[in-house]
Amino acid sequence: MMRKIGLVAWREYMDNVRTKGFWIGILAFPLIIVLSATVPILLTKAKEARNYAVLDHSGFALAEVEKRILADDLGVVLEAAAQRYRDGSQAWDRLPSPVKAAGRVYVSIAEAERQALIAALAVVEADAYLADEVAVQVPELAAGLAEWWRQVSAEELDALDLELSRSRYARVAVPDVPDPQAALSQMVNDGELFAYFVIGADIVERDEGCKYVSLNLTDQDLRGWFARRVSQVVRARRIEREGIDLKVAGWLQESVLFKARKVDKRGSQVEISSVDTARQWAPMVFVYLLWVAIFTNSQALLTNTIEEKSTRVIEVLLSSVSPFELMAGKIAGMAASGLTVVGTWAICIGIGLAVVPGMLGGKDASFGGIIVDPLYLLSFLFYFLSGYLLYASLLVGIGSVCNSLKEAQNLMLPILIPLMLPLMAMVLVSQDPNGTFARVMSFIPLFTPFVMMNRAAGPPPLWEYLATTVLMVVSVYLAVRGAGKVFRIGILMTGKPPRLREIVRWMVLKEGVNPSEGEGV
Incomplete structure (x- = not known):
């Protein structure tokens, strides 16, 4: 059988x-x-940068947002530079001089000071938390990084294997015409702009007059990305207006973090890895x-x-x-x-x-x-x-x-x-x-x-x-x-x-x- x-x-x-x-x-x-x-990654990389413009009636919001965008990008750049510096890879040699100079300083300081360094480099001013020998280098490093950041192209970033906001979003200057909103709307219709933002005159008090104009109603990435940074700027201004110390305000907004642990067979607590x-x-x-x-x-x-x-x-x-x-x-x-x-x-x-x-x-x-x-x-x-x-x-x-x-x-x-x-x-x-x-x-x-x-x-x-x-x-x-x-x-x-x-x-x-x-x- x-x-x-x-x-x-x-x-x-x-x-x-x-x-x-x-x-x-x-x-x-x-x-x-x-x-x-692989296809989603390739499609994301092949996706063209979204062109956008900002019509700022507040007189300050856009400049502050630019600093925060720069700070976010510098965080990514310096972390990547530090990793390549430690590895001694050829990717470190390909980095531009301003990035390598800042990367060496970034590696040399304690981890607690690194966020302070990034903030100082983004706003071009020394921070009280930085040691004197580091603070004195900030103006020169900041100027070099800001110049590189403004001029670097998406193609150069791809070659350096750096994923920055500049790779995804590119700000276009507002036309110098009597009616800039009409001109921007026409640019959106013509496909020259993906979208544009209008920031109200009294944005700290209320969001009246704030608009996001686009023909694409499904892709909300640009809108969310820019709105988060404007909210951070407005929040900082409101804190300053009320006379609250920035460090105290930051401490008040800190979330409580519960670090995940697991119990092993012996009953001991061990860290959880990926x-x-x-x-x-x-x-x-x-x-x-x-x-x-x-x-x-x-x-x-x-x-x-x-x-x-x-x-x-x-x-x-x-x-x-x-x-x-x-x-x-x-x-x-x-x-x-x-x-x-x-x-x-x-x-x-x-x-x-x-x-x-x-x-x-x-x-x-x-x-x-x-x-x-x-x-x-x-x-x-x-x-x-x-x-x-x-x-x-x-x-x-x-x-x-x-x-x-x-x-x-x-x-x-x-x-x-x-x-x-x-x-x-x-x-x-x-x-x-x-x-x-x-x-x-x-x-x-x-x-x-x-x-x-x-x-x-x-x-x-x-x-x-x-x-x-x-x-x-x-x-x-x-x-x-x-x-x-x-x-x-x-x-x-x-x-x-x-x-x-x-x-x-x-x-x-x-x-x-x-x-x-x-x-x-």
Whole structure:
């Protein structure tokens, strides 16, 4: 019996791997992952800078906003320069002289002083928090940086691998005409401007007269970016008007920060790294892979069964093997091809997680360790096999009683709905892997593979792993046995397919009983 099942499985496996669809399936998923990760980045880089203008009736807001924009950009530039200086990379040598001069000073001072240095460089004035030997260099450094910042182009920033606001937004001077608003509106209509801002005359008191004018109502990035900086300027002016000390005001606005920690097995508190966070969400990736693998392979098995039945190939095969041997072999063969596909996907993802962070200059390239975690791999292997066997048994049973895919669609609905629910609950289960909802879902056989895989980061108690393992083994046994009865009866059946209620009745028939006559066969 096992030899015949093995022969059928090998035939099924080889028939699959020889098809173009199999290789397309292997290559498509990694390609989609690569494209989804790289295309948005490439599109963002290819996106042209938004030209905007500012009509400032306040007389001060725009100049103050420019200083804050400069401060934000200098923070990015000096942090990048410091990293390249410490690494001793060639990227440091490519930086312009003003940036390298400021970068050396930035590296030499304590971290607490760095924000003060950036603020001093942006407003071209020394700060009381800076040491005298640093403060004395500020005017010269600030002048050089400001000159470079005003003249640098988006192309030069790309070449230096620096992501500044200048790369995304470019301010255009307001035309010197009697009616500047009308001129700016015309420039927006002509496509010369993406948008323009109007700042009211008494913006500190109220925002009356403040406007944002654009033809694009969906892209709100520019509006939010500029509005945040204007709000900072206005807030500072209001604090100054009320006579509140700036340092006191800053202290009053400071948020309380709760540093995240986790408790290890010894009960000690340890810091949470980016890898820990990724590990918590990693099961969602495995669940999605699991769902895709089970869905595609089960569907392929259903389609294959219906095709072979409609072309009478089944009748030839049944002359050499029993219905159960044929069904078991087909399920095993598709499982092997499914594992081949999923294994290839896992290898590609593992290589990507191990290599890409290092290529992008990330310090922590240990994300690849997540995908080879024995807990995740063993869980995935077991739940893939058990989930696939469960759904494949149900679908191959349906396929055996149908003569076309159109007939099968009506019978598949009760199976496809439970297959969709775990995806809908994926985020909820990840957020509370040991909650009541997740635990209840874990003991419903049609949901068990997906929910237990999703809970792996919890992780669930050992007894739940053991209980759900027993549950899945029993469920698969009953599903295979029931599907075998349906397959035996329906595989040679022609004409109108039976109703779902009749199929269920076949599943509970005793072995060797004819469903139409109720006698042994």
